[in-house]
Amino acid sequence: MQATFTSFYFLCFYACILLIYYLIPKKTQWFFLLSVSIAYYLLTGNGLLIAYPIAACLAAYAGIRVMAGTEDEGKRRLALFGVAAALIGILAALKYVNFAVNTVNGIAAMFGGEEEALHGIRLLAPLGVSFYTFSVLGYVIDVYNKIAPPQKNFFRLALYGMYFPVILSGPILRYREDGEQFFEPHPFDYRQVTFGLQRMVWGFFKVLVISERMNIVVNTVYDNYASYAGLPVWIATVCYAFQLYTNFSGSMDIVLGMSQTFGLKMPENFQTPFLSKNISEYWRKWHISLGVWMKEYVFYPLLRTGAFTKLGKRLRGRFGKKRGKQLTTFAGMFVLWLTVGIWHGGDWKFVIGSGLLHWFYIVSGELLLPFFEKFMAKFHIDPKSRWVDGFRILRTFFLVNIGFVFFRAESLQAAVHMLKAAVSFRGTGILTGSVAFNLGLDWIEAVIAVVSLLILLAVSLMQQKGPVRERIEKKKLPVRFALWYALLFYTILLGYYGPEYSAAEFIYQGF
Numbered sequence: 001m002q003a004t005f006t007s008f009y010f011l012c013f014y015a016c017i018l019l020i021y022y023l024i025p026k027k028t029q030w031f032f033l034l035s036v037s038i039a040y041y042l043l044t045g046n047g048l049l050i051a052y053p054i055a056a057c058l059a060a061y062a063g064i065r066v067m068a069g070t071e072d073e074g075k076r077r078l079a080l081f082g083v084a085a086a087l088i089g090i091l092a093a094l095k096y097v098n099f100a101v102n103t104v105n106g107i108a109a110m111f112g113g114e115e116e117a118l119h120g121i122r123l124l125a126p127l128g129v130s131f132y133t134f135s136v137l138g139y140v141i142d143v144y145n146k147i148a149p150p151q152k153n154f155f156r157l158a159l160y161g162m163y164f165p166v167i168l169s170g171p172i173l174r175y176r177e178d179g180e181q182f183f184e185p186h187p188f189d190y191r192q193v194t195f196g197l198q199r200m201v202w203g204f205f206k207v208l209v210i211s212e213r214m215n216i217v218v219n220t221v222y223d224n225y226a227s228y229a230g231l232p233v234w235i236a237t238v239c240y241a242f243q244l245y246t247n248f249s250g251s252m253d254i255v256l257g258m259s260q261t262f263g264l265k266m267p268e269n270f271q272t273p274f275l276s277k278n279i280s281e282y283w284r285k286w287h288i289s290l291g292v293w294m295k296e297y298v299f300y301p302l303l304r305t306g307a308f309t310k311l312g313k314r315l316r317g318r319f320g321k322k323r324g325k326q327l328t329t330f331a332g333m334f335v336l337w338l339t340v341g342i343w344h345g346g347d348w349k350f351v352i353g354s355g356l357l358h359w360f361y362i363v364s365g366e367l368l369l370p371f372f373e374k375f376m377a378k379f380h381i382d383p384k385s386r387w388v389d390g391f392r393i394l395r396t397f398f399l400v401n402i403g404f405v406f407f408r409a410e411s412l413q414a415a416v417h418m419l420k421a422a423v424s425f426r427g428t429g430i431l432t433g434s435v436a437f438n439l440g441l442d443w444i445e446a447v448i449a450v451v452s453l454l455i456l457l458a459v460s461l462m463q464q465k466g467p468v469r470e471r472i473e474k475k476k477l478p479v480r481f482a483l484w485y486a487l488l489f490y491t492i493l494l495g496y497y498g499p500e501y502s503a504a505e506f507i508y509q510g511f
Contacts (some may be wrong), residue, residue: 005165005203005207005251005254005255006204006207006208006497013040013043014258017036018193018261020032021033021186021262022187022188026185026186026187027185029185029186029262030156030159030182030183031155031159033159033163033164033182033262034155034158034159034162036164037159037162037164037167038162040164041053041127041162041164041167044127049127052090052094052129053129053132053162053167054158054162055086055090056086056087056090056132056133056136056161057136057154057157057158057161057162058154059082059083059087060083060087060136060137060139060140060157060161061151061154061157062079062083063079063080063082063083063140063143064139064140064143064157065150066079067079067080067143067144067150068143068150068152076144077144079144080140080141083137083140084137084140084141087136087137087140088133088137090129090133091129091133094129095129095130095345095346096342096346127167127168128166128167128168128169128170130343131166131167131168131170131171131172132161132162132166132167134172134290134293135160135161135166135172135173135174135175136160136161137297138172138173138174138175138293138296138297139160139174139175139179141297142174142175142176147176148175148176148179149176149180151175151179156182156183159182159183160173160175160178160179160182163182165254165255165258165259166259166266168251168255169248169251169252169255170252170255170269170287170289170290171252171266171267171268171269171288171289172289172290172292172293173266173267174267174292174293177267178265178266181263181264181265182264186262186263186264187263189263192260192261192263193260193261195257195260195469196256196259196260196261196262197257197261198257198469198484199253199254199256199257199260199469200253200254200257200258200261201257201484201487201488201491202250202257202459202487203250203252203253203257204250204254204491204495205250205452205455205490205491205495206246206247206249206250206253206456207246207247207250207251208495208496208497209448209452209490209491209494210242210243210246210250210449210452210453210456211242211243211244211246211247211250212495212496212497213441213445213448213449213452213496214239214240214242214243214246214449215243216439216440216441216445216496217235217239217439217440217441218236218239218240218243218408219440220236220439220440221233221235221236221439222236222240222408222409222410222418225409225410225414225417225418225421226417228421229421229422229424230421230422230423230424232438232439233418233421234401234422235439237401237404237405237408237422238401240407240408241274241397241400241404242453242456244404244407244408245270245273245274246456248269248270248287249269249270252268252269252270256268256269267288267289268288269287269288269289270285270286270287270288271284271285271288271463272285272460272463273285274397274460275393275460275461275464276393276396277389277392277393277396278396279358279361279362279365279396279399279400280362280365281396282396282400283358290340290343294336294339294340294343295336298335298336298339299332299333299335299336302332302335302336303328303329303332308328308332311328311331312324312325312328315327315328316328326366330363330366333359333362333363334356334359336359337355337356337359338351338355338356338359340354340355340358341355342355344407347411347412348412349406349407349409349411349412349415350406350407352406352412352415353403353404353405353407354403354406354407357402357406358403361399376388402419405418405419405422445496448494452494472484
Protein backbone atom coordinates (compact mmCIF):
# COMPACT_ATOMS: atom_id res chain seq x y z
CA MET A 1 0.00 0.00 0.00
CA GLN A 2 1.27 3.47 -0.89
CA ALA A 3 1.97 5.79 2.03
CA THR A 4 0.48 8.82 0.30
CA PHE A 5 -3.03 9.90 1.30
CA THR A 6 -4.12 10.22 -2.33
CA SER A 7 -3.62 6.58 -3.27
CA PHE A 8 -6.72 4.50 -3.96
CA TYR A 9 -5.60 1.75 -1.59
CA PHE A 10 -5.11 4.18 1.27
CA LEU A 11 -8.63 5.54 0.80
CA CYS A 12 -10.02 1.98 0.94
CA PHE A 13 -7.90 1.39 4.05
CA TYR A 14 -9.29 4.54 5.67
CA ALA A 15 -12.92 3.74 4.77
CA CYS A 16 -12.66 0.32 6.44
CA ILE A 17 -11.04 1.86 9.52
CA LEU A 18 -13.76 4.51 9.87
CA LEU A 19 -16.54 1.91 9.64
CA ILE A 20 -14.97 -0.43 12.19
CA TYR A 21 -14.04 2.47 14.51
CA TYR A 22 -17.69 3.28 15.20
CA LEU A 23 -18.85 -0.34 15.37
CA ILE A 24 -16.47 -1.52 18.10
CA PRO A 25 -16.93 -0.73 21.82
CA LYS A 26 -15.96 2.87 22.61
CA LYS A 27 -13.42 1.86 25.26
CA THR A 28 -11.40 -0.07 22.66
CA GLN A 29 -11.29 2.69 20.03
CA TRP A 30 -7.87 3.97 21.12
CA PHE A 31 -6.33 0.51 20.99
CA PHE A 32 -7.86 -0.03 17.56
CA LEU A 33 -6.21 3.19 16.32
CA LEU A 34 -2.88 1.98 17.71
CA SER A 35 -3.28 -1.35 15.91
CA VAL A 36 -4.18 0.45 12.69
CA SER A 37 -1.17 2.75 13.03
CA ILE A 38 1.16 -0.23 13.42
CA ALA A 39 -0.47 -1.97 10.46
CA TYR A 40 -0.07 1.21 8.38
CA TYR A 41 3.64 1.27 9.13
CA LEU A 42 4.03 -2.39 8.24
CA LEU A 43 2.07 -2.09 4.99
CA THR A 44 3.60 1.09 3.53
CA GLY A 45 7.24 0.19 3.15
CA ASN A 46 10.03 -1.56 4.98
CA GLY A 47 8.28 -3.01 8.02
CA LEU A 48 11.53 -3.17 9.98
CA LEU A 49 11.57 0.64 10.14
CA ILE A 50 8.78 0.52 12.70
CA ALA A 51 11.55 -0.23 15.20
CA TYR A 52 12.50 3.47 15.14
CA PRO A 53 9.21 5.01 16.38
CA ILE A 54 8.79 2.11 18.83
CA ALA A 55 12.30 2.76 20.17
CA ALA A 56 11.48 6.47 20.50
CA CYS A 57 8.31 5.71 22.46
CA LEU A 58 10.15 3.19 24.67
CA ALA A 59 12.88 5.71 25.47
CA ALA A 60 10.28 8.37 26.26
CA TYR A 61 8.25 5.96 28.42
CA ALA A 62 11.32 4.91 30.41
CA GLY A 63 12.30 8.53 31.02
CA ILE A 64 8.78 9.51 32.01
CA ARG A 65 8.50 6.65 34.51
CA VAL A 66 11.79 7.72 36.13
CA MET A 67 10.66 11.36 36.36
CA ALA A 68 7.24 10.38 37.71
CA GLY A 69 8.76 8.09 40.36
CA THR A 70 11.17 10.51 42.04
CA GLU A 71 11.48 14.09 43.26
CA ASP A 72 15.26 13.98 43.07
CA GLU A 73 16.09 16.76 40.62
CA GLY A 74 19.39 15.15 39.63
CA LYS A 75 17.69 11.89 38.62
CA ARG A 76 14.90 13.71 36.81
CA ARG A 77 17.37 15.85 34.86
CA LEU A 78 19.48 12.78 34.03
CA ALA A 79 16.37 11.01 32.70
CA LEU A 80 15.49 14.04 30.58
CA PHE A 81 18.98 14.32 29.11
CA GLY A 82 19.09 10.58 28.46
CA VAL A 83 15.82 10.60 26.52
CA ALA A 84 16.77 13.76 24.62
CA ALA A 85 20.17 12.28 23.69
CA ALA A 86 18.53 9.06 22.49
CA LEU A 87 15.82 10.75 20.41
CA ILE A 88 18.01 13.46 18.92
CA GLY A 89 20.84 10.95 18.41
CA ILE A 90 18.61 8.66 16.36
CA LEU A 91 17.25 11.60 14.38
CA ALA A 92 20.77 12.90 13.70
CA ALA A 93 22.01 9.47 12.63
CA LEU A 94 19.13 9.05 10.20
CA LYS A 95 19.07 12.54 8.70
CA TYR A 96 22.24 14.52 9.42
CA VAL A 97 25.31 12.26 9.35
CA ASN A 98 25.92 12.92 5.67
CA PHE A 99 25.31 16.64 6.22
CA ALA A 100 28.12 16.71 8.79
CA VAL A 101 30.36 14.60 6.55
CA ASN A 102 29.78 16.84 3.52
CA THR A 103 30.41 19.95 5.62
CA VAL A 104 33.73 18.58 6.91
CA ASN A 105 34.75 17.58 3.39
CA GLY A 106 33.83 21.03 2.10
CA ILE A 107 35.95 22.73 4.77
CA ALA A 108 38.84 20.37 4.01
CA ALA A 109 38.56 21.21 0.31
CA MET A 110 38.78 24.92 1.11
CA PHE A 111 42.17 24.30 2.71
CA GLY A 112 43.58 22.36 -0.21
CA GLY A 113 42.42 18.81 0.52
CA GLU A 114 42.07 16.86 -2.70
CA GLU A 115 40.43 13.74 -1.27
CA GLU A 116 37.38 13.48 0.93
CA ALA A 117 38.32 13.60 4.60
CA LEU A 118 35.30 11.50 5.58
CA HIS A 119 32.91 9.17 3.81
CA GLY A 120 29.16 9.30 4.33
CA ILE A 121 26.76 6.51 5.13
CA ARG A 122 23.16 5.97 4.06
CA LEU A 123 20.52 4.79 6.53
CA LEU A 124 16.86 4.21 5.71
CA ALA A 125 14.70 6.69 7.64
CA PRO A 126 11.14 5.86 8.71
CA LEU A 127 8.12 7.92 7.72
CA GLY A 128 7.80 11.23 9.52
CA VAL A 129 10.85 10.72 11.75
CA SER A 130 11.12 14.45 12.54
CA PHE A 131 7.43 14.77 13.34
CA TYR A 132 7.14 11.93 15.84
CA THR A 133 10.55 12.72 17.38
CA PHE A 134 9.53 16.31 18.16
CA SER A 135 6.08 15.30 19.42
CA VAL A 136 7.51 12.71 21.82
CA LEU A 137 10.47 14.83 22.91
CA GLY A 138 8.22 17.81 23.63
CA TYR A 139 6.04 15.59 25.82
CA VAL A 140 9.02 14.35 27.83
CA ILE A 141 10.16 17.94 28.39
CA ASP A 142 6.65 18.91 29.53
CA VAL A 143 6.58 16.01 32.00
CA TYR A 144 9.95 17.15 33.35
CA ASN A 145 8.57 20.69 33.75
CA LYS A 146 5.44 19.21 35.43
CA ILE A 147 3.03 20.80 32.97
CA ALA A 148 1.88 17.51 31.39
CA PRO A 149 0.70 14.32 33.16
CA PRO A 150 3.05 11.30 32.96
CA GLN A 151 1.43 8.53 30.93
CA LYS A 152 1.54 5.23 32.82
CA ASN A 153 0.39 3.05 29.93
CA PHE A 154 3.07 2.45 27.28
CA PHE A 155 0.54 1.51 24.60
CA ARG A 156 -1.31 4.79 25.06
CA LEU A 157 1.97 6.66 24.75
CA ALA A 158 2.70 4.66 21.61
CA LEU A 159 -0.62 5.75 20.07
CA TYR A 160 0.23 9.40 20.78
CA GLY A 161 3.65 8.95 19.17
CA MET A 162 2.57 6.77 16.22
CA TYR A 163 -0.94 7.95 15.28
CA PHE A 164 -0.82 7.16 11.57
CA PRO A 165 -2.28 10.28 9.86
CA VAL A 166 -0.01 12.60 11.84
CA ILE A 167 3.13 10.50 11.62
CA LEU A 168 3.23 10.93 7.84
CA SER A 169 3.14 14.72 7.60
CA GLY A 170 2.49 16.31 10.97
CA PRO A 171 1.35 18.46 12.63
CA ILE A 172 3.71 18.23 15.61
CA LEU A 173 1.54 17.43 18.62
CA ARG A 174 1.72 18.59 22.22
CA TYR A 175 0.47 16.00 24.68
CA ARG A 176 -0.88 18.50 27.22
CA GLU A 177 -3.24 19.84 24.55
CA ASP A 178 -3.76 16.96 22.14
CA GLY A 179 -2.87 13.71 23.95
CA GLU A 180 -5.68 12.73 26.29
CA GLN A 181 -8.40 12.94 23.63
CA PHE A 182 -7.01 9.80 21.98
CA PHE A 183 -8.17 7.70 24.94
CA GLU A 184 -11.65 9.16 25.39
CA PRO A 185 -14.74 7.44 23.94
CA HIS A 186 -15.93 8.96 20.68
CA PRO A 187 -19.54 8.17 19.74
CA PHE A 188 -20.62 8.72 16.17
CA ASP A 189 -21.34 12.40 15.50
CA TYR A 190 -22.87 13.09 12.10
CA ARG A 191 -21.79 16.74 12.06
CA GLN A 192 -18.17 15.94 12.98
CA VAL A 193 -17.93 13.16 10.39
CA THR A 194 -19.43 15.24 7.59
CA PHE A 195 -17.27 18.26 8.48
CA GLY A 196 -14.22 16.00 8.47
CA LEU A 197 -15.08 14.53 5.06
CA GLN A 198 -15.70 17.99 3.65
CA ARG A 199 -12.29 19.16 4.81
CA MET A 200 -10.71 16.08 3.27
CA VAL A 201 -12.30 16.92 -0.09
CA TRP A 202 -10.85 20.43 0.13
CA GLY A 203 -7.45 18.89 0.85
CA PHE A 204 -7.70 16.55 -2.15
CA PHE A 205 -8.61 19.54 -4.32
CA LYS A 206 -5.43 21.34 -3.24
CA VAL A 207 -3.17 18.32 -3.70
CA LEU A 208 -4.53 16.71 -6.85
CA VAL A 209 -5.85 19.65 -8.85
CA ILE A 210 -3.38 22.44 -7.99
CA SER A 211 -0.19 20.94 -6.57
CA GLU A 212 0.20 18.26 -9.24
CA ARG A 213 -0.12 20.81 -12.06
CA MET A 214 2.29 23.22 -10.41
CA ASN A 215 4.69 20.30 -10.12
CA ILE A 216 4.89 19.98 -13.92
CA VAL A 217 6.04 23.58 -14.38
CA VAL A 218 8.44 23.38 -11.44
CA ASN A 219 10.11 20.21 -12.68
CA THR A 220 10.41 21.57 -16.23
CA VAL A 221 12.52 24.49 -15.03
CA TYR A 222 14.25 23.26 -11.89
CA ASP A 223 15.31 19.93 -13.37
CA ASN A 224 16.89 21.79 -16.31
CA TYR A 225 17.82 25.02 -14.55
CA ALA A 226 20.88 25.71 -16.72
CA SER A 227 18.58 26.19 -19.73
CA TYR A 228 16.36 28.87 -18.18
CA ALA A 229 16.78 32.49 -17.17
CA GLY A 230 14.66 35.53 -16.42
CA LEU A 231 10.89 35.23 -16.29
CA PRO A 232 10.63 31.41 -16.52
CA VAL A 233 12.67 31.10 -13.32
CA TRP A 234 10.27 33.41 -11.47
CA ILE A 235 7.22 31.63 -12.88
CA ALA A 236 8.55 28.23 -11.82
CA THR A 237 9.45 29.57 -8.37
CA VAL A 238 5.99 31.03 -7.81
CA CYS A 239 4.51 27.75 -9.03
CA TYR A 240 6.70 25.95 -6.53
CA ALA A 241 5.43 28.19 -3.74
CA PHE A 242 1.88 27.15 -4.58
CA GLN A 243 2.89 23.54 -5.18
CA LEU A 244 4.47 23.29 -1.74
CA TYR A 245 1.68 25.19 -0.02
CA THR A 246 -1.18 23.26 -1.60
CA ASN A 247 0.62 19.93 -1.13
CA PHE A 248 1.52 20.54 2.51
CA SER A 249 -1.60 22.43 3.62
CA GLY A 250 -3.79 20.12 1.52
CA SER A 251 -2.30 17.11 3.27
CA MET A 252 -2.94 18.91 6.57
CA ASP A 253 -6.59 19.34 5.55
CA ILE A 254 -6.76 15.60 4.91
CA VAL A 255 -5.08 14.78 8.23
CA LEU A 256 -7.25 17.16 10.24
CA GLY A 257 -10.40 16.13 8.39
CA MET A 258 -9.65 12.43 8.82
CA SER A 259 -8.97 12.95 12.52
CA GLN A 260 -12.21 14.91 12.86
CA THR A 261 -14.13 11.91 11.50
CA PHE A 262 -12.61 9.95 14.41
CA GLY A 263 -13.72 12.66 16.86
CA LEU A 264 -10.15 13.98 17.28
CA LYS A 265 -9.13 17.65 17.03
CA MET A 266 -5.62 18.19 15.68
CA PRO A 267 -3.88 21.58 15.83
CA GLU A 268 -4.07 23.85 12.79
CA ASN A 269 -0.85 24.10 10.81
CA PHE A 270 -1.65 26.78 8.19
CA GLN A 271 -3.66 30.01 8.19
CA THR A 272 -3.43 31.63 4.74
CA PRO A 273 0.34 32.35 5.04
CA PHE A 274 0.68 33.96 1.60
CA LEU A 275 -1.52 36.83 2.80
CA SER A 276 1.01 37.75 5.50
CA LYS A 277 2.32 41.31 5.67
CA ASN A 278 5.78 40.45 7.04
CA ILE A 279 8.03 37.45 7.58
CA SER A 280 7.24 37.12 11.29
CA GLU A 281 3.52 36.93 10.49
CA TYR A 282 4.25 34.46 7.70
CA TRP A 283 5.91 32.07 10.15
CA ARG A 284 3.00 32.42 12.57
CA LYS A 285 0.79 31.11 9.75
CA TRP A 286 3.09 28.61 7.98
CA HIS A 287 3.85 25.25 9.64
CA ILE A 288 2.43 26.65 12.87
CA SER A 289 3.13 23.59 15.00
CA LEU A 290 6.85 23.67 14.11
CA GLY A 291 7.10 27.36 15.00
CA VAL A 292 5.36 26.83 18.33
CA TRP A 293 7.59 23.85 19.14
CA MET A 294 10.78 25.74 18.29
CA LYS A 295 9.82 28.71 20.41
CA GLU A 296 8.77 26.63 23.42
CA TYR A 297 11.58 24.10 23.45
CA VAL A 298 14.49 25.91 21.77
CA PHE A 299 14.17 29.70 21.80
CA TYR A 300 12.76 30.47 25.27
CA PRO A 301 14.92 27.89 27.12
CA LEU A 302 17.97 29.19 25.23
CA LEU A 303 17.37 32.76 26.40
CA ARG A 304 17.17 31.51 30.00
CA THR A 305 20.55 29.77 29.91
CA GLY A 306 23.51 31.14 31.85
CA ALA A 307 25.44 31.93 28.68
CA PHE A 308 22.66 34.09 27.24
CA THR A 309 22.00 35.75 30.60
CA LYS A 310 25.66 36.82 30.73
CA LEU A 311 25.56 37.88 27.08
CA GLY A 312 22.49 40.00 27.76
CA LYS A 313 24.17 41.79 30.68
CA ARG A 314 27.23 42.57 28.56
CA LEU A 315 25.21 43.88 25.65
CA ARG A 316 22.96 46.00 27.88
CA GLY A 317 26.03 47.44 29.56
CA ARG A 318 27.59 48.38 26.23
CA PHE A 319 24.60 49.38 24.08
CA GLY A 320 21.95 50.32 26.63
CA LYS A 321 19.00 48.38 28.02
CA LYS A 322 16.72 48.48 24.97
CA ARG A 323 19.33 47.83 22.27
CA GLY A 324 21.16 45.26 24.41
CA LYS A 325 17.95 43.26 24.94
CA GLN A 326 17.22 43.42 21.22
CA LEU A 327 20.69 42.18 20.26
CA THR A 328 20.43 39.31 22.77
CA THR A 329 17.13 38.33 21.19
CA PHE A 330 18.68 38.46 17.73
CA ALA A 331 21.48 36.12 18.89
CA GLY A 332 18.91 33.67 20.25
CA MET A 333 16.94 33.92 17.02
CA PHE A 334 20.07 33.03 15.06
CA VAL A 335 20.27 29.70 16.91
CA LEU A 336 16.52 29.25 16.49
CA TRP A 337 16.57 29.76 12.72
CA LEU A 338 19.70 27.67 12.31
CA THR A 339 17.79 24.85 14.04
CA VAL A 340 14.72 25.40 11.86
CA GLY A 341 16.89 25.20 8.74
CA ILE A 342 18.58 22.01 9.88
CA TRP A 343 15.20 20.46 10.74
CA HIS A 344 14.11 20.91 7.15
CA GLY A 345 16.97 18.78 5.85
CA GLY A 346 20.62 17.87 6.02
CA ASP A 347 21.88 20.30 3.41
CA TRP A 348 23.09 23.89 3.46
CA LYS A 349 20.40 24.86 0.96
CA PHE A 350 17.82 24.13 3.68
CA VAL A 351 19.86 25.84 6.40
CA ILE A 352 19.91 29.00 4.29
CA GLY A 353 16.58 28.89 2.44
CA SER A 354 14.39 27.80 5.37
CA GLY A 355 16.51 29.12 8.21
CA LEU A 356 19.17 31.80 8.19
CA LEU A 357 17.69 33.76 5.29
CA HIS A 358 14.49 34.23 7.29
CA TRP A 359 16.52 35.25 10.35
CA PHE A 360 18.15 37.90 8.18
CA TYR A 361 14.75 39.10 6.94
CA ILE A 362 13.33 39.45 10.46
CA VAL A 363 16.41 41.13 11.94
CA SER A 364 16.66 43.53 8.99
CA GLY A 365 12.98 44.37 9.32
CA GLU A 366 13.35 45.15 13.03
CA LEU A 367 16.44 47.33 12.48
CA LEU A 368 14.96 49.21 9.51
CA LEU A 369 11.51 49.70 11.04
CA PRO A 370 12.26 53.20 12.49
CA PHE A 371 13.53 54.33 9.08
CA PHE A 372 10.38 53.16 7.29
CA GLU A 373 8.14 54.76 9.93
CA LYS A 374 9.90 58.12 9.44
CA PHE A 375 9.72 57.71 5.66
CA MET A 376 5.96 57.08 5.70
CA ALA A 377 5.35 59.94 8.13
CA LYS A 378 7.41 62.35 5.98
CA PHE A 379 5.42 61.55 2.84
CA HIS A 380 2.08 61.32 4.72
CA ILE A 381 1.52 57.68 3.84
CA ASP A 382 -1.17 55.96 5.87
CA PRO A 383 0.43 52.70 7.14
CA LYS A 384 -3.04 51.14 7.48
CA SER A 385 -4.17 51.84 3.94
CA ARG A 386 -5.13 48.95 1.67
CA TRP A 387 -2.48 49.65 -0.93
CA VAL A 388 0.23 49.64 1.75
CA ASP A 389 -1.11 46.30 3.03
CA GLY A 390 -1.10 45.00 -0.54
CA PHE A 391 2.48 46.13 -1.04
CA ARG A 392 3.53 44.42 2.21
CA ILE A 393 1.84 41.17 1.16
CA LEU A 394 3.58 41.19 -2.24
CA ARG A 395 6.92 42.10 -0.64
CA THR A 396 6.64 39.26 1.87
CA PHE A 397 5.64 36.78 -0.84
CA PHE A 398 8.63 37.86 -2.95
CA LEU A 399 11.06 37.39 -0.05
CA VAL A 400 9.60 33.99 0.78
CA ASN A 401 10.02 32.91 -2.84
CA ILE A 402 13.74 33.65 -2.71
CA GLY A 403 13.93 31.14 0.13
CA PHE A 404 11.93 28.65 -1.92
CA VAL A 405 14.58 28.80 -4.66
CA PHE A 406 17.09 27.36 -2.15
CA PHE A 407 14.53 24.86 -0.86
CA ARG A 408 13.67 23.41 -4.28
CA ALA A 409 17.01 23.69 -6.13
CA GLU A 410 19.04 20.50 -6.34
CA SER A 411 21.96 22.11 -4.46
CA LEU A 412 23.16 25.34 -2.90
CA GLN A 413 25.23 26.04 -6.00
CA ALA A 414 22.20 25.48 -8.26
CA ALA A 415 20.14 27.88 -6.15
CA VAL A 416 22.76 30.62 -6.46
CA HIS A 417 22.94 30.02 -10.22
CA MET A 418 19.14 30.28 -10.55
CA LEU A 419 18.96 33.51 -8.54
CA LYS A 420 21.59 35.03 -10.81
CA ALA A 421 19.73 33.78 -13.88
CA ALA A 422 16.44 35.13 -12.51
CA VAL A 423 17.64 38.73 -12.85
CA SER A 424 18.75 38.14 -16.42
CA PHE A 425 16.68 39.43 -19.34
CA ARG A 426 17.54 36.38 -21.43
CA GLY A 427 14.23 34.66 -20.72
CA THR A 428 11.84 37.55 -21.41
CA GLY A 429 11.06 36.25 -24.88
CA ILE A 430 8.59 33.91 -23.29
CA LEU A 431 6.23 36.88 -22.97
CA THR A 432 5.57 36.70 -26.70
CA GLY A 433 4.48 33.08 -26.55
CA SER A 434 2.47 30.80 -24.32
CA VAL A 435 3.92 30.34 -20.88
CA ALA A 436 2.04 27.09 -20.49
CA PHE A 437 3.33 25.66 -23.76
CA ASN A 438 6.93 26.51 -22.90
CA LEU A 439 6.84 25.22 -19.33
CA GLY A 440 5.07 21.89 -19.63
CA LEU A 441 1.33 22.67 -19.53
CA ASP A 442 -0.93 22.84 -22.58
CA TRP A 443 -3.54 25.60 -22.67
CA ILE A 444 -6.31 23.44 -21.14
CA GLU A 445 -4.14 22.42 -18.21
CA ALA A 446 -3.02 26.04 -17.77
CA VAL A 447 -6.65 27.26 -17.65
CA ILE A 448 -7.53 24.60 -15.08
CA ALA A 449 -4.54 25.65 -12.98
CA VAL A 450 -5.42 29.36 -13.11
CA VAL A 451 -9.12 28.79 -12.33
CA SER A 452 -8.20 26.50 -9.42
CA LEU A 453 -5.76 29.07 -8.02
CA LEU A 454 -8.51 31.70 -8.21
CA ILE A 455 -10.81 29.38 -6.25
CA LEU A 456 -8.05 28.94 -3.67
CA LEU A 457 -7.56 32.72 -3.45
CA ALA A 458 -11.30 33.34 -3.04
CA VAL A 459 -11.57 30.82 -0.22
CA SER A 460 -8.43 32.20 1.43
CA LEU A 461 -9.92 35.71 1.43
CA MET A 462 -13.15 34.32 2.88
CA GLN A 463 -11.16 32.60 5.62
CA GLN A 464 -9.91 36.01 6.75
CA LYS A 465 -13.48 36.72 7.88
CA GLY A 466 -14.01 33.44 9.73
CA PRO A 467 -14.49 29.67 9.18
CA VAL A 468 -15.91 28.97 5.74
CA ARG A 469 -17.51 25.60 6.48
CA GLU A 470 -19.67 27.07 9.27
CA ARG A 471 -20.98 29.68 6.86
CA ILE A 472 -21.72 27.04 4.24
CA GLU A 473 -23.53 25.03 6.91
CA LYS A 474 -26.01 27.90 7.34
CA LYS A 475 -26.98 27.75 3.68
CA LYS A 476 -30.05 25.85 2.52
CA LEU A 477 -29.60 22.12 1.94
CA PRO A 478 -29.63 22.26 -1.90
CA VAL A 479 -26.99 25.01 -1.86
CA ARG A 480 -24.76 23.04 0.53
CA PHE A 481 -25.03 19.89 -1.52
CA ALA A 482 -24.39 21.78 -4.76
CA LEU A 483 -21.22 23.40 -3.38
CA TRP A 484 -19.68 20.27 -1.90
CA TYR A 485 -20.60 17.96 -4.77
CA ALA A 486 -19.30 20.51 -7.27
CA LEU A 487 -15.96 20.56 -5.43
CA LEU A 488 -15.92 16.76 -5.19
CA PHE A 489 -16.54 16.15 -8.89
CA TYR A 490 -14.26 19.01 -9.89
CA THR A 491 -11.50 17.25 -7.96
CA ILE A 492 -12.30 13.78 -9.29
CA LEU A 493 -12.58 14.86 -12.91
CA LEU A 494 -9.76 17.40 -13.02
CA GLY A 495 -7.37 15.90 -10.50
CA TYR A 496 -3.96 15.18 -11.99
CA TYR A 497 -2.94 11.67 -10.96
CA GLY A 498 0.39 11.48 -12.76
CA PRO A 499 1.69 8.75 -15.07
CA GLU A 500 -0.19 5.48 -14.72
CA TYR A 501 -2.46 7.01 -12.07
CA SER A 502 0.19 7.02 -9.35
CA ALA A 503 -0.29 10.06 -7.10
CA ALA A 504 2.85 12.04 -6.39
CA GLU A 505 4.65 11.51 -3.13
CA PHE A 506 3.95 14.05 -0.44
CA ILE A 507 6.81 16.59 -0.36
CA TYR A 508 7.24 16.55 3.42
CA GLN A 509 6.85 12.78 3.75
CA GLY A 510 10.55 12.19 4.46
CA PHE A 511 10.61 14.62 7.33
